[in-house]
Amino acid sequence: xxxxxxxxxxxxxxxxxxxxxxxxxxxxxxxxxxxxxxxxxxxxxxxxxxxxxxxxxxxxxxxxxxxxxxxxxxxxxxxxxxxxxxxxxxxxxxxxxxxxxxxxxxxxxxxxxxxxxxxxxxxxxxxxxxxxxxxxxxxxxxxxxxxxxxxxxxxxxxxxxxxxxxxxxxxxxxxxxxxxxxxxxxxxxxxxxxxxxxxxxxxxxxxxxxxxxxxxxxxxxxxxxxxxxxxxxxxxxxxxxxxxxxxxxxxxxxxxxxxxxxxxxxxxxxxxxxxxxxxxxxxxxxxxxxxxxxxxxxxxxxxxxxxxxxxxxxx
Numbered sequence: 001x002x003x004x005x006x007x008x009x010x011x012x013x014x015x016x017x018x019x020x021x022x023x024x025x026x027x028x029x030x031x032x033x034x035x036x037x038x039x040x041x042x043x044x045x046x047x048x049x050x051x052x053x054x055x056x057x058x059x060x061x062x063x064x065x066x067x068x069x070x071x072x073x074x075x076x077x078x079x080x081x082x083x084x085x086x087x088x089x090x091x092x093x094x095x096x097x098x099x100x101x102x103x104x105x106x107x108x109x110x111x112x113x114x115x116x117x118x119x120x121x122x123x124x125x126x127x128x129x130x131x132x133x134x135x136x137x138x139x140x141x142x143x144x145x146x147x148x149x150x151x152x153x154x155x156x157x158x159x160x161x162x163x164x165x166x167x168x169x170x171x172x173x174x175x176x177x178x179x180x181x182x183x184x185x186x187x188x189x190x191x192x193x194x195x196x197x198x199x200x201x202x203x204x205x206x207x208x209x210x211x212x213x214x215x216x217x218x219x220x221x222x223x224x225x226x227x228x229x230x231x232x233x234x235x236x237x238x239x240x241x242x243x244x245x246x247x248x249x250x251x252x253x254x255x256x257x258x259x260x261x262x263x264x265x266x267x268x269x270x271x272x273x274x275x276x277x278x279x280x281x282x283x284x285x286x287x288x289x290x291x292x293x294x295x296x297x298x299x300x301x302x303x304x305x306x307x308x309x310x311x312x313x314x315x
Contacts (some may be wrong), residue, residue, distance in 0.1 A: 001038065007121050010038075010039045010040070010041045010088040010089050010090070011035075011038055011039070011040055011041055011088050011089070011090045011091070011092055011105060011109055011187075012041040012042050012044070012083065012086035012087075012088040012090070012091050012092070012109075012190075013030075013031060013042075013043045013044065013080040013091075013092045013094055013259050013275060014044045014046065014076050014079055014083050014086075014091060014092070014093050014094070015039070015043075015044065015045045015046070015093075015094050015095070015096050016045075016046045016048060016078040016079055016082075016093075016095075016096070017028065017045055017046065017047045017048065017050060017055055017096045017165055018047070018048045018049070018050055018072060019050045019051060019052045019054060020050075020052075020054050020096040020097055021052055021054050022054075023054075023096055023097040023234060024045070024055065024058070024096040025058060025059055026049065026099055027094065027095075027096050027097065027098050027099060027100075028043075028045075028058055028059045028061050028064070029059050030061075030098075030099040030100040030101075031061055031094070031100060032059060032060070032061045032201075033100075033102050034100040034103070034104055034105045034106075035062065035105060036102075037102070037103070037105065037106040038105050038106050038109055040062055040063065041063065041086055041087065041088030042063045042064075042065060042085070042086050042088070043061050043062070043063055043064045043065070043299065044064075044065050044066075044067060044083075044085065044086070045064065045065070045066045045067070045081035046059065046067045046069065046072075046078040046079070046081055046082045047068045047069065047075075047156050048069050048072040048073060048075075048078050048204070048230035049068075049069055049070060049071050054096075054113045055068065056180075057277040065082075065085070067082060069081075073170060073183055073305070074201065074203070074205060075203075075204065075205045075206075075208060076198075076199035076200060076201045076202075076203045076204070076205075076208040077199075077201040077204075079093055079198070079199050079208070080198035080199055080201065083190075083193060084198070085199060086190075087190075088108055089189070089190055090091075090112065090187055090188065090190060091148065091187070091188050091190055091193055091210075092105070092185070092186070092187045092188075093183060093184075093185075093187075093188070094184070094185060095183065095184040095185075095206045097184075097233060097234040097235065098184050098185060098231050098232065098233045098234075099231065099232040099233075100185075100232040101229075101230040101231065101232075102230050103228065103229075103230070104125055104185070104229045104230055104231055105227045105229075107125075107155065107226060108125060108185075108187050108226055108229040109187070111123060111128065111224070111226050111228075111229075112187065112189065117224065119221075119222070120177070120221065120222055120223065120224040121188065121189050121192040121216045121219075121221025121222065121223070122180075122181065122186065122187065122188050122189075122192075122212070122213055122216055122221070122222075122223040122224070123181070123187040123223070123224045123225075123226055123229070124137060124138060124178075124181020124182065124185055124187070124223065124224070124225055124226070124229070124231065125137070125181075125185045125188060125225075125226055125227075125228075125229030125230055125231050126172070126225075126226075126227045126228075126230045126231070127182060127184055127185065127231055127233045128231070128232050128233070129232070129233070129234075129235075130232055130234055132232075134169035134172075135221055135233055135235065136166045136167075136182055136315040137167070137172055137181060137182060137225060138166075138167045138172060138178040138179070138180060138181045138182065138223075138225045139165050139166045139167060139178075139179060139180050139181075139182070139210070139305075140163065140165050140166075140167065140179045140180075141179040141180060141213075141214055142165060142254070142257060142258070143199070143212065143262075143266075144258075144262065144270055146162075146163060146164065146165040147165065147254070147258075147270055148269075148270065148273055149162045149164070150164060150165055150209075151273055151274070151277060151278050152273075152277065172225060172227070173284050174227065175224070175225055175227045175228070176224070176225060177222050177223065177224055177225070178223055178224070178225045179213065179214075179217075179223065180209065180210050180213035180214070180223055181209070181213070181223055181224075181225055182209065182232065183208065183209035184233045184235075185229065185231045185233075186209055186227075187220075188212075192216060192219070193220050196212065196215050196216065196219070199211070199212055202256055203253045203256060203257075204249050204252070204253070205246065205249035205250070205253065206246075206250045206253040206254070207250075207253035207254060207256070207257045208253075209261070210257060211257055214261060217236065239242070243303075244296070244297030244298060244299075244300045244301040244304075245300075245301065247282075247297070247298065247301035248300070248301040248304040248305055248308075251274060251278075251301070251305045252304075252305060252308050254270070254274075255267070255270070255271060255274070255308075255309075255315045256315055258270050258271075258315075260295075267315070271309065274285065274305075275306070275309075279302045279305070282298050282302070283298055283299065283302065286298045286299075
């Protein structure tokens with residue numbers, strides 16, 4: 001792979017949709033405006049068997065293709081499905097519950113095309129809440145220490161002494177290299193994407209971008225956080241409609257990541273903490289809130305995770 005080999009600043013955009021209602025239309029409206037300042041290749045919406053008609057009657061975005069899956073094949077697989085149809089030098093994976101600021105695409109692609117950006121394989125932006133407050137934009141790679149500290153909430157009790165996995169707003173006061181950026185706005189060089197064979201489709205939901213950034217770094221292509229690329233992100237729109245399945249997939253994907261990238265001792269240690277501490281704590285919090293539907297959803301997620309652990313050859 002030849003660094004700096006991109007022949008143009010063209011960009012393909014991939015959006016995976018699952019029951020996001022009107023958020024998808026807002027996202028595409030912002031994409032239409034933001035793409036006026038760059039050379040947009042193709043835009044893809046992959047609908048993973050939504051039941052709310054959210055992928056119908058979409059705004060008029062240049063070169064928009066809607067791919068409809070009869071089954072929900074998962075986020076990573078849907079991203080790969082669309083990305084492999086494009087040919088632009090860069091691929092942006094964009095969540096449907098985001099709104100791009102007009103300068104976001106120009107800033108991100110411009111940085112990657114610049115001399116200072118030539119050594120980076122992935123670029124993310126400044127993620128803001130709907131009210132403009134800073135959200136999670138970048139994180140440290142998961143380790144047994146920072147994951148366990150998060151599960152036990154030690155990083156909240158002693159934030160200055162124990163580094164949390166997610167970087168705080170004051171740690172992202174300037175653009176710079178990071179371990180990983182979140183998948184809501186995830187810009188990748190196409191040649192790197194192809195060399196890594198895209199996202200690992202064993203991650204149905206969550207951790208696919210973490211795994212990708214780690215594999216990219218191991219090939220010598222680190223990740224960059226760019227404050228000038230701003231995007232508003234609601235977050236968890238699909239997850240809130242999943243009936244607890246999002247929690248299950250988060251636990252499952254974290255376990256898969258641990259067994260792929262950590263020692264087996266560390267991986268089994270985080271499984272033990274998950275089963276002995278996290279699951280009971282989640283059930284207790286749901287019970288204390290007195291929300292029956294929440295308790296049922298959390299119970300289902302916990303049951304699914306325990307069955308996952310019990311399958312032959314898993315994790």
